[in-house]
Each structure stands twice: as structure tokens, then as C-alpha cells.
Amino acid sequence: xxxxxxxxxxxxxxxxxxxxxxxxxxxxxxxxxxxxxxxxxxxxxxxxxxxxxxxxxxxxxxxxxxxxxxxxxxxxxxxxxxxxxxxxxxxxxxxxxxxxxxxxxxxxxxxxxxxxxxxxxxxxxxxxxxxxxxxxxxxxxxxxxxxxxxxxxxxxxxxxxxxxxxxxxxxxxxxxxxxxxxxxxxxxxxxxxxxxxxxxxxxxxxxxxxxxxxxxxxxxxxxxxxxxxxxxxxxxxxxxxxxxxxxxxxxxxxxxxxxxxxxxxxxxxxxxx
Numbered sequence: 001x002x003x004x005x006x007x008x009x010x011x012x013x014x015x016x017x018x019x020x021x022x023x024x025x026x027x028x029x030x031x032x033x034x035x036x037x038x039x040x041x042x043x044x045x046x047x048x049x050x051x052x053x054x055x056x057x058x059x060x061x062x063x064x065x066x067x068x069x070x071x072x073x074x075x076x077x078x079x080x081x082x083x084x085x086x087x088x089x090x091x092x093x094x095x096x097x098x099x100x101x102x103x104x105x106x107x108x109x110x111x112x113x114x115x116x117x118x119x120x121x122x123x124x125x126x127x128x129x130x131x132x133x134x135x136x137x138x139x140x141x142x143x144x145x146x147x148x149x150x151x152x153x154x155x156x157x158x159x160x161x162x163x164x165x166x167x168x169x170x171x172x173x174x175x176x177x178x179x180x181x182x183x184x185x186x187x188x189x190x191x192x193x194x195x196x197x198x199x200x201x202x203x204x205x206x207x208x209x210x211x212x213x214x215x216x217x218x219x220x221x222x223x224x225x226x227x228x229x230x231x232x233x234x235x236x237x238x239x240x241x242x243x244x245x246x247x248x249x250x251x252x253x254x255x256x257x258x259x260x261x262x263x264x265x266x267x268x269x270x271x272x273x
Contacts, residue, residue, distance in 0.1 A: 099130035128172025146217030192234030
């Protein structure tokens with residue numbers, strides 16, 4: 001498989017030892033858990049000779065490398081205690097704060113309910129959309145790309161009425177990054193599908209369109225966190241959540257059948273993974 005063949009692939013996992021970092025940086029966009037670059041100069045990720053087969057990356061469209069979740073990172077986190085809890089950044093709506101566009105909280109996800117039961121976590125909570133636009137507010141989505149494209153000025157965040165909320169969304173994302181940095185966050189647990197916090201699957205265009213379009217990608221805030229080296233999982237990344245539960249309580253029996261969002265049969269069929 002040559003580079004042009006990879007570029008033409010609509011959605012393909014690359015698993016070939018021949019493709020090394022010095023080759024993949026020729027992409028217009030490189031997204032990995034450790035690095036984001038538009039440079040044609042080779043950059044180290046896990047090591048300058050690591051191949052794509054070891055990086056758990058996906059190619060989307062003609063240019064995007066999107067990181068899957070990183071379960072090994074979660075497994076290798078330090079062992080937390082009640083005195084020194086694991087520092088998490090969470091979408092505020094998960095924690096019962098009323099900050100959804102529809103004036104709701106979204107604290108009823110079973111994975112989140114379970115996570116918040118542990119006493120070895122310290123949660124920083126933030127909603128970038130509430131920060132910029134208040135609650136309740138109009139619904140907005142990304143048009144013309146994903147969160148990385150918004151940060152690069154190549155896509156916009158628009159309301160259903162067509163108002164451009166791009167600048168406000170970026171400001172909210174920057175504030176969320178500031179919260180993560182201030183609190184020395186070790187892992188982010190964010191609301192998937194959100195134009196701000198989505199990390200696996202988001203909408204391309206308005207979600208309430210007659211024929212909504214899904215895409216693999218990150219929202220604006222999640223993209224900025226990833227760009228700055230933070231690991232992000234969603235409430236639908238069940239395998240990652242199981243690893244996190246086990247880290248917080250070694251007595252927890254990990255469900256071997258749990259899968260992350262993009263491993264779900266619907267995602268595999270819909271995106272051709």
C-alpha cells in the first residue's frame with residue numbers, strides 16, 4: 001500500500017510496519033494522543049522509528065489521523081488514594097450541573113453514575129458552551145470539519161439559525177484547557193457527540209437536519225485538550241471506563257466484553273472501520 005492509496009482510503013486502520021513517523025508527517029494534519037502538527041518536518045511521538053501499527057491511529061477522509069482511546073494510558077496511571085485522588089476533568093453536565101443547551105443536566109449515564117461513586121477521584125467540572133453562551137442556549141454544531149478544523153480556521157460552529165458561534169466556542173475551549181492546566185488534570189471524561197466536548201463521534205452539520213451526518217472526530221474543546229496532550233474518553237467508551245474503574249478499585253472485575261465507542265458494530269458498519 002502506497003501513500004496515495006492510503007489517502008484515497010475513506011476510512012482505514014493502518015497496520016503496516018513500513019509507515020514510520022517520517023512518512024506520516026507528510027499528512028496535512030497529524031493527530032495523535034501526544035502530538036498535533038501541520039509541519040512537514042518529522043516529529044517524535046512515542047519514538048522516531050515507531051510505525052503506525054503501534055500508534056492506534058485511524059485515517060479519515062484524505063488527511064486526518066484520529067486517535068482512538070488509549071486504554072494502556074489509563075492502566076498505567078498512578079494508583080490513586082483518598083489522600084491523593086486521581087484528578088479528572090469532566091463535562092459539567094455529567095455532574096448534575098444544569099448547563100445543557102436545553103436547560104438540562106445529563107447525569108444519568110450509567111458509566112458516569114458509577115464513576116462518581118468512587119472516593120479516589122477529584123473532579124474539576126466545566127462546560128465551555130455555558131461559559132460562552134449561557135444556559136439555556138441555542139443548539140450549535142460544527143460545519144465543514146471537526147474541532148481541529150475549527151481551531152485551524154477551516155470549519156465553523158453555527159447555530160441552527162446560522163449564527164456564527166465559532167469565536168465563542170474557541171474561547172470556551174481555551175477556558176476549559178485553562179481549568180485542566182490549573183488543576184493538573186490526569187484524564188478528561190467528556191460528553192461525546194457534543195460540538196464542544198465530543199471526542200469520538202460528532203455531527204457534520206446540524207444534528208436535527210432531516211438526514212443528519214455523523215463523522216469520526218472531536219469537538220472544539222476536546223480537540224484543544226488533545227492537542228495539548230490530554231487524554232479524553234467519553235461516557236460511551238465502555239472498555240476505557242472499565243479500565244478506569246479497575247484503577248480506582250483493584251477489586252473491580254473488568255468486563256471483558258466492554259468495548260469503546262468506535263468499536264461498536266454500528267460505528268464499524270457506518271464508518272466502514
